[in-house]
Amino acid sequence: MHQPINNDFLQKAIGTPVRRLDALDKASGRAIYIADMKFDGLLYARMIRSSRARARLLQVAVPDLPEGYYFISSKDIPEGGENRLYMITKDWRVFAEDTVRYIGETIGLLVGPDRNVLRDLEREIDISYEDLEPAFTIDEGLAVKGGPIHGEDNIFAEYHLKKGDPDSIFSGSYRIIEDEILTGFQEHAYMEPQGMVGEYKNGKYVITASCQCPYYMRKAVAGILAVDQEDIVVSQAITGGAFGGKEHFPDVIAGPLVVAVHVIRKPVQIVFDRHEDISFTAKRHPSRTRFRTAIDENNRIVGMDIDIAINGGGYQSCSHIVLQRAMFSVNSVYDLPNIRIRGRAVATNTFPSDAFRGFGAPQGIFACEMHMSHLARALGMDDAEFKQQYFVQTGGTTVTNGTIHEEVKLPEMLEKVLKASGYTEKNRLYDREGAAKAVGISFYNHGGGFTGDGEKEIIKARVRVSRDQNHKVTIYVSNVEMGQGFQTTACKVAAKVLGIPLQDVFFQNPDTSVVPNSGPTVASRSMMIVGKLVERAARQLKNTWNDQGAVEAEEDYVQPPGIEWNSTTFQGDAYPAFGWGICAVEVAVDPATAEVETKGIWTVHDIGVPIDDLIVHGQVHGGVIQALGYGSLEKLEVKNGAFLQNTFADYIIPTTMDFPAVESDLVENPYEYGPFGAKGMGELVFDGAAAAYAAAVQKAVDRNICSIPVNPELIMKLRQA
Amino acid sequence: MQHITFILNGEKQVVNADPSSRLLDILRDTLGMTAVKEGCGEGECGACSVLKDGKLVNSCIVPMGSVQGAEITTLEGLRDTAEGENIISAYSDSGAVQCGFCTPGMVMAAAALLRENPEPDEQEIREALSGNLCRCTGYNLLVKGVTLASERGKEKGIWQ
Amino acid sequence: MAVSYVPATFEEAVRIRRETGAVPVAGGTDLMVRYRSPAGTLPDFPWPVMFISGLKEMKGLFLEGVELVIKAGTELAVIEHSEIVHPVLREAVRQMAAPALRNLGTLSGNICNASPAGDAVCVLYALGAEVELTSSSRMRRMPIEHFITGPGRTVLKGDELMTAVRIPLHSESASFYRKVGTRKANALSKLSCTGFITVTENRIADMRLALGAVGPVVVRSAELESQCIGMDLNHFRNYKPDLRKQFAERVKPIDDQRSTAEYRKETTLNLIDEFFMLIEKELS
Ligand SMILES: Cc1cc2nc3c(=O)[nH]c(=O)nc-3n(C[C@H](O)[C@H](O)[C@H](O)COP(=O)(O)OP(=O)(O)OC[C@H]3O[C@@H](n4cnc5c(N)ncnc54)[C@H](O)[C@@H]3O)c2cc1C
Ligand code: FES
Ligand code: FES
Secondary structure, rough: OOOOOOOOOHHOOOOOOOOOOOOOHHHOOOOOOOHHHHOOOOOOEEEOOOOOOOOOEEEEEOOOOOOOOOEEOHHHHHOOOOOOOOOOOOOOOOOOOEHHHHHHOOEEEEOOOOOOHHEEEEEEEHHEEOOOOOOOOOOHHHOOOOOOOOOOOOEEEEEEEEOHHHHHHHOOOOOEEEEEEEEEOOOOOOOOOOOEEEEEEOOEEEEEEEEOOHHHHHHHHHHHOOOOOHHEEEEEEEEEOOOOOOOHHHHHHHHHHHHHHHHHOOOEEEEHHHHHHHHHEEEOOOOEEEEEEOOOOOOOOEEEEEEEEEEEEEOOOOOOHHHOOOHHOOOOOOOOEEEEEEEEEEEEEOEOOOOOOOOHHHHHHHHHHHHHHHHHEEEOOOOOHHHOEEEOOOOOOOOOOOOOOOOOHHHHHHHHHHHOHHHHHHEEEEEEHHOOOEEEEEEEEEEOOOOHHHHHHHHHOOEEEEEEOOOEEEOOOOOOOOOOOOOHHHHHHHHHHHOOOOEEEEOOEEEOOOOOOOOOOOOOHHHHHHHHHHHHHHHHHHHHEEEEEEEEEEOOOOOOOOOOOOOOOEEEEOOOOOOEEEEEEEEOOOOOOOOOOEEEEEEEOOOOOOOHHHHHHHHHHHHHHHHHEEEOOOOOOOOOOOOOOOOOOOOOOOOOOOOOOOOEEEOOOOOOOHHHHHHOOOOHHEEEHHHHHHHHHHHHHHOOOOOOOOOOOHHHHHHHH | OEEEEEEEEEEEEEEEEOOEEEEHHHHHOOOOOOOOOOOOOOOOOOOOEEEEEEEEEEHHEEEEEEEEEOOEEEEHHHHOOOHHHHHHHHHHHOOOOOOOOOEEEEEEEEHHHHOOOOOOOOOHHHOOOOOOOOOOOHHHHHHHHHHHHHHHHHHHOOOO | OEEEEEEHHHHHHHHHHHHHOOOEEEEOOOHHHHOOOOOOOOOOOOEEEEEOOOOHOOOOEEEOOOOOEEOOOOOHHHHHHHHOOOOOHHHHOOOOOHHHHOOOEEEHHHOOOOOOOOOHHHHHHHHHOOEEEEEEOOEEEHHHHEEEEEEEEEEOOOOOEEEEEEEEEEOOEEEEEEEEEOOOOOOOOEEEEEEEEEEEEEEEEEEEEEEEOOOOOOOEOOHHHHHHHHOOOOHHHHHHHHHHHHHHHHHOOOOOOOOOOOHHHHHHHHHHHHHHHHHHHHOO
């Protein structure tokens, strides 16, 4: 009944779409996610969490537990084990002890066979606190309100960048235009909530998890039990969306879980319900970016002084790396002279912020794009016209004084977007009519892979590809399929190299006892970096294809030549190659209600070469709509340290009705060191749409927009001002 | 606890359940119908969509007390029919499936729509799927998938 | 754990209600959500409940004299698709939630939930709907605005069930309905506004305005409406600023997780202005 997989891509371009390998299983409901799995003697766990943002933890009074029920806390960590998750740094505690730093911090796990009983027991747990004065905002964190949460000054990280000679510019007498741009929290809202099951099997702790980074998890929890990383096996379950939310955060669940399994030695499941998932998981970092831009008498930018601060919440996790990306992205696609950037990641008593598609870049790019559009308005120019004067070119210099090595196709892309959207004519017409309508535009790029020499020095990816006696090929990597299509695209790469049908290539969900460490599924690196290794391993395999018996090939990461990076001074090529994008959004603002209707969305991206056109367009559509949610609907406020919009009734993500179809176009620009010319794209497609939307509304209501989400409440306020 | 009798995917079922328990839990935990997903438990996301007496409902907010005598269809009961296969393969061929967690609900919503309206336009499709959240696809390809299911289904005479 | 009942007939339902005070669950779209509890556990009802959605006697809608009778258990989707229902009510129902939810939720659930943001409730205020309450011993009828006394509060007695909503047939010259939700679909209201204007011989014969989610209950003022009766275009134009001011005094929204008081007030007044423009158009 179902058509077989179409292998046309073997003859035609690799991008020729195939039906995804996982599609039928998922669409028919046969795919088994973590909450669907059956385990003998399964116990359930409820997380017992802090209800206070900052307090001394005086006492945790647990009622007498019936037989077969357990309360697991820091006291259960075995001797020699640490009450710390080893993420990037070892700061996030497995269980709170003595103090709590944010609402939702794990205090213990309540474990047992009957979920109704667990719920009743949970209510009887009585936790007493002595409240301390919390700091919630970036400013409160910087002011060390209530005393330091981290170090002396609440600064998780502070970095400085300099390009050109900003000091001479800012001591001069240029016209200075100042700006402050704010972005808020964002919830990942993957449709499958966080979940995992821990077991003790054959002397090993086996965690089956909805996650992005099996090897990260292994590393994060081994030290808690004082065991070798090899004693922890992480096996990825089919993952129902992640977007960065299943990068580090699952470690926060896995930590207490392995302690429970250590004590109980039975399978234990933790699956969050939606309310828990919104209230008590990491979010995108809120940011505040201040600009002071020097303009000369010809209305040209001669220097920019930028100060970025992001809210890291109660623990550092990866805030310093997110901050780096925000800083490296804060000049977007422009080659501007004389830049000074200060960045700070600030500790507060909100839920720790963590990875989210874009990883700091969306914040940096939104700030830059809005500021540039404010400059254009101040100088009486159109956004697109003003911004394109500063487009970086091949050989141009980045904010880290690195070089753009690749061909920059922005002018060609701009032409396409202008044509498709009717940007110029529509804006002229709407302006003349005085209609509250406009087309906004944004420009953005995203470096693929880890920053600088991270791939070479930290990750050191390895992949293995094997061929069995029956000439079936299996790809062994630690990167996961989480919806983005990597399973299919990785198999396409191998199939294309080997000239065999896609049906003969297999890719299993990674299990750390089986696959080599090809690194985490993050940073838009899976296809560009790991896919390249798959391509190379497949080529190697091809040479031994006719050998007897099973054969296999391994490949290790090699840094492309010509990349210079100093990881202490942050000087050089932060990324080997970039994806590029332009987005235009047309809006109409309702005069009475300030509701915005989005009339059209147009994008053009340069992602090198698409490995599958349909998968790429799917990523574009999904990323753009998620970014439009970020820019318009997804308000997430903190009140007394708790997220106020903590259900899907109140945390508003886009439905089918909120935005029209995205018209997505690509320009090809093969990247020599990517598989078949592919570059990273998973995050790129998120980076720009919020700014295009805000710029459109800004034009329509003729007021500067400095923050997202741009909701009717904000627009109403701006109109009154 | 009470005996509750209903038809599940064409077969009579008698379960002993508290009438206030959620249909979703009974389907998933007691009857093993794991194609029905829990995305929110509050009626907002549609991942738990099933048909009750032929109508699309969110099983996470249907109490078993409302199921007595009803006819329930889950994706398990639809996927091997011509109607179900048509939608499943149309979504799959359109690139409408990414992480897949919303997809079973999207299949049920499309089935409910196409039964009533075998040739929906884009707006009608968007309305019919408006209670089903998807965070991955941005909905474009889902809408295309329903259109494809409509075209193919018409050729095959599925709704005659 | 709360006791729960599944009555097989309406008689049984009123009897259980009288004997146990069990709270009726109709579609459950409010109650099952409000008292939800983690996966695999029972909802956390603080009182006994009874599930009444299977009661055939409580379903259906029909015309009776000058009224449309909607029985209490009738699902929103049925109302949305019924030709005999006032188009503005149908439109309001169509804009509620999403298709699957409208197959479950009921009109009486929306009323008994007594949320000032209940979308159907706002229209029912403007239509002058009455509710019918039945116990094993008596039946009473009252206007909806007497039934709802505050957010989540009604005068429903412990032994009563709502059995029907009775809506006087209304034909106006023009109508106005706007819901401002948190997004374009599947959204709860930040505010809503229903207006009806009837003009005979260039004078206002009837004017009604109901405002949702801008106070503890839906705002409608018989006093202000009746002042408009008989006005012609000029008269209305002169009176309009004053009328707007008086409505403004009755609009007292709050800040919550969905919107701000400021936005609700400003937008409601803008919508009132739009409705007034419609009135002027009808008068000229
Ligand atoms: C995802 C979602 C979206 C929603 N969107 C909207 C929206 O857009 N607009 C809106 O207004 N509402 C919305 N709601 C709220 C809800 O769906 C409506 O209020 C619906 O009309 C409630 O009807 P029900 O039958 O499901 O109520 P139930 O939950 O069954 O009952 C609600 C209340 O009414 C009482 N009750 C019900 N029937 C009777 C009776 N016959 N006699 C006495 N008391 C009775 C119950 O005891 C309870 O107190 C939404 C809810 C959800 C979950
Ligand atoms: S799980 Fe039922 S609607 Fe989300
Ligand atoms: S495909 Fe992931 S939520 Fe829809």
